[in-house]
Amino acid sequence: MKKVVFVLLVLVSTQIKAQSFQIRGVLPWHNFLSGPSAWNEDDYTKYLDDCQKNGINFIAFHNYTGGGERYLNYVEPMIKIQYKNVLPEAGFDHSGMARWGYLPMKIKDFPFGLEKHFLSTRGVGYFGADCAVTAKTNEERYEKAQSLMQKVLLMAHQRNMQMAMGFEFGVAPPEYASIRTNSDMYWKGDGSLVYNPFDPDATGILYATIDNIIETYKGIDWIYLWLNEHCMFGVNPEIALKNRYMQQFYSENEKFYDLEGVNESLKFLGVWSQAYIQKAYDYVRLKAPEIKIAIGGWGSESQMALLLRGLDKALPQDITFSMLNPDQGKFGHPAFFSEIAKNRDVWAIPWLESDASLWHLQPRVDDLRSQVKKASADKLNGVIGIHWRTEEIRENFETFMFFAQNPDSTNSTSDIYKDYCAVNFGNYAAEYLSPVLAKYDVNGVLKQVASEEYYAYTPAWGKLSQVQLNACNEIILAIDLCTENKPNDEQLQNLEWLKANYEFTLLFDKVSRGLEPAWNLRDRYLIAMEPTVISADELIKAKESLKNIPIRQMMEVFASKVRSRGELGELSSIIQRVWGEYQLLDKFMKTHLLNSNLTK
Known part of the structure; x- marks a missing residue:
C-alpha cells in the first residue's frame, strides 16, 4: 500500500510479553x-x-553460481569467482534473456501500448x-552489480542492519x-x-569465492553457505568414495549421520557437506x-532436513544453522530444531510467498503467525523471511515482522486483517x-494458483477451480461494497489495487483456458512421427x-495496478511468456495448419 501503517504495532491490547528474536531478517531472492x-539503488x-x-x-542475499539442469549457466554477478x-x-x-523460461523481448515490442x-x-x-541492461561486457556486469551491492551493504549498516552474502558450496560455474x-x-x-x-x-574455486566476498564487501557481517537445491541428485557414492581423501573423511565422519530416514546417499551428502562447510569455515x-x-x-527430507542433526554433531558451534521451511512454506520448521537450538543459534526461514505463484496474491497471514510463534516456542534465535515481491506481500511481510518482535502476542488472524483493513x-x-480475506487466508483456497516462475509458461498456469472462482468473485463483491462506503482517496486507490489483483486472476484463468486448444494441437503436430490429421x-x-x-x-x-518495481517485473514476465506464446500459437495456426492439407 502507498501508505504503510501496520496498526498492530499500536494496538493497546497487544503487550510484548516475550523477548523479540535476536535476528529478524529478510532474504530477498535474486533470480526472477x-x-x-x-x-x-532507489x-x-x-x-x-x-x-x-x-x-x-x-538482510541476506543468495548468489547462484551454476548447478545442474536449467541452473547450469545460471551465474549471478554479486560474487566474482575468478580462478586461474x-x-x-x-x-x-x-527481458532479453531466456533463463527461467522467459521468452526474450524488447520493451518496444510489448503490445497494446504497454x-x-x-x-x-x-x-x-x-x-x-x-x-544489467547498461553493461556492455561481462566484466562490466560484475563491476556494476558489485558496485550496487556495495552500496546496499553501506545502506544496511546505516540502518543498523547486518548483511550476509551467500553462495552454494560445491557448485561452480560451467x-x-x-x-x-x-x-x-x-x-x-x-x-x-x-x-x-x-x-x-x-578447493581453489571455493577459496576464490570467499576471497572475493571478503575483498569486495568490506565490513560484511556474515557469509552464508547454502546447500544446493539439486546438486546431489543421482551421485553414486561408491564412485565418489574411490577418492582416498574423501574415503578417509567419510570413514571418520559417517557415524554422525546414522539417523532415522538417512539412507546411504543422504549419508554421503551429509559428510560431503560437512567437508565443504568445514573447509569454508576454516x-x-x-x-x-x-x-x-x-x-x-x-527443507525437503531429500535435501537438507535430515542432515542437520548430523551436521550439528560435527561442525563448530559458532556456525548458525538455518533452513527454508519445507514445501515452500506450507509447513513450519522441523521439530528437531528445538534440540539443535540448545547447542547453537538456529534460524527458521518462513516463506512470505511461494515462487510457484508469483503472479498472484498469496494470503499467508495465518501460516506466518503460527510459524513465527512456533520458532519462538522452540527457542530459535532468529527468523528470516524469504520473498521476491514487495507490494503483493505487504500483509504477509508486516505480520511476519510483528510476530518477530512480539511472538507472545495473542492477536488472531482475524484481528490482523481487521486492523489492516481499517487503515x-x-x-x-x-x-x-476483513472477514472475507481472513477466511480465505485460513482455508488456503487461494494460496497456490499456479504461476511457477521457475518454469516456462504452459496453459496449466492460472487455472482456477470452481471454489477459487467463487472466492475471487466473493472478494471482488466485498471490495465493491467498500468502495461505495466513502473511503478516503488513498483507501479508494488501495481498494482499486486489490480488486485489480483478483480481476487479473479471473482473466488469467480465461486466457490460459483459451490458449489451451491451440497449444494442444501444436503439441500433437510436433510430437507426431508422421503428418497429423x-x-x-x-x-x-x-x-x-x-x-x-x-x-x-x-x-x-495488471498494468493498471503497478505501483512497485516487482509488479513491473511481473508485467514484463507476463508479456514475455503469455503474449509471447500467444504470438507463436497464432503464427503456428496460420502457417502450419490453416495453410496445409492436415484437415479432413
Missing part, C-alpha cells in the same frame, strides 16, 4: 524479474527504509536492473568443468556436476575471523471485507478460442 534481480533505498521501519535488523584467470559469464536476468509503463534505460531497450587437473575434480550427478572438496582445483577464520558463518538449504481500506472494509471442427474451435481470449484486457488490468 519480480524480485531484486531487477532492482536499482528500490533498495525504499526497501531498506521499509525494513528499518518494521524492525528488520538482518577464468572469469565465468554472469549477469542478472533482464511499453509506456517501462522506462528503457539509456536506449538499451530491455527491462531489468540498470547494472567454465570450470574443463580446467580440471584431476579426473575426480567432480562427480557426475543427475544433470549436475558435484565438486570434490578434496580436489585442489575445487578459511574464513584464517582470512577474516570477524565474519560470522551461517549455513542454509532447502488501508477504511472502517467499512474492517467490518465487511486434425479435424476441421477442432481446428475451427481452437482458432476461435485463441481469437476470443481476453489477453489484452488481462494485461491492461
Whole structure:
C-alpha cells in the first residue's frame, strides 16, 4: 500500500510479553524479474527504509553460481569467482534473456501500448536492473552489480542492519568443468556436476569465492553457505568414495549421520557437506575471523532436513544453522530444531510467498503467525523471511515482522486483517471485507494458483477451480461494497489495487483456458512421427478460442495496478511468456495448419 501503517504495532491490547528474536531478517531472492534481480539503488533505498521501519535488523542475499539442469549457466554477478584467470559469464536476468523460461523481448515490442509503463534505460531497450541492461561486457556486469551491492551493504549498516552474502558450496560455474587437473575434480550427478572438496582445483574455486566476498564487501557481517537445491541428485557414492581423501573423511565422519530416514546417499551428502562447510569455515577464520558463518538449504527430507542433526554433531558451534521451511512454506520448521537450538543459534526461514505463484496474491497471514510463534516456542534465535515481491506481500511481510518482535502476542488472524483493513481500506472494509480475506487466508483456497516462475509458461498456469472462482468473485463483491462506503482517496486507490489483483486472476484463468486448444494441437503436430490429421471442427474451435481470449484486457488490468518495481517485473514476465506464446500459437495456426492439407 502507498501508505504503510501496520496498526498492530499500536494496538493497546497487544503487550510484548516475550523477548523479540535476536535476528529478524529478510532474504530477498535474486533470480526472477519480480524480485531484486531487477532492482536499482532507489528500490533498495525504499526497501531498506521499509525494513528499518518494521524492525528488520538482518538482510541476506543468495548468489547462484551454476548447478545442474536449467541452473547450469545460471551465474549471478554479486560474487566474482575468478580462478586461474577464468572469469565465468554472469549477469542478472533482464527481458532479453531466456533463463527461467522467459521468452526474450524488447520493451518496444510489448503490445497494446504497454511499453509506456517501462522506462528503457539509456536506449538499451530491455527491462531489468540498470547494472544489467547498461553493461556492455561481462566484466562490466560484475563491476556494476558489485558496485550496487556495495552500496546496499553501506545502506544496511546505516540502518543498523547486518548483511550476509551467500553462495552454494560445491557448485561452480560451467567454465570450470574443463580446467580440471584431476579426473575426480567432480562427480557426475543427475544433470549436475558435484565438486570434490578434496580436489585442489575445487578447493581453489571455493577459496576464490570467499576471497572475493571478503575483498569486495568490506565490513560484511556474515557469509552464508547454502546447500544446493539439486546438486546431489543421482551421485553414486561408491564412485565418489574411490577418492582416498574423501574415503578417509567419510570413514571418520559417517557415524554422525546414522539417523532415522538417512539412507546411504543422504549419508554421503551429509559428510560431503560437512567437508565443504568445514573447509569454508576454516578459511574464513584464517582470512577474516570477524565474519560470522551461517549455513542454509532447502527443507525437503531429500535435501537438507535430515542432515542437520548430523551436521550439528560435527561442525563448530559458532556456525548458525538455518533452513527454508519445507514445501515452500506450507509447513513450519522441523521439530528437531528445538534440540539443535540448545547447542547453537538456529534460524527458521518462513516463506512470505511461494515462487510457484508469483503472479498472484498469496494470503499467508495465518501460516506466518503460527510459524513465527512456533520458532519462538522452540527457542530459535532468529527468523528470516524469504520473498521476491514487495507490494503483493505487504500483509504477509508486516505480520511476519510483528510476530518477530512480539511472538507472545495473542492477536488472531482475524484481528490482523481487521486492523489492516481499517487503515488501508477504511472502517467499512474492517467490518465487511476483513472477514472475507481472513477466511480465505485460513482455508488456503487461494494460496497456490499456479504461476511457477521457475518454469516456462504452459496453459496449466492460472487455472482456477470452481471454489477459487467463487472466492475471487466473493472478494471482488466485498471490495465493491467498500468502495461505495466513502473511503478516503488513498483507501479508494488501495481498494482499486486489490480488486485489480483478483480481476487479473479471473482473466488469467480465461486466457490460459483459451490458449489451451491451440497449444494442444501444436503439441500433437510436433510430437507426431508422421503428418497429423486434425479435424476441421477442432481446428475451427481452437482458432476461435485463441481469437476470443481476453489477453489484452488481462494485461491492461495488471498494468493498471503497478505501483512497485516487482509488479513491473511481473508485467514484463507476463508479456514475455503469455503474449509471447500467444504470438507463436497464432503464427503456428496460420502457417502450419490453416495453410496445409492436415484437415479432413
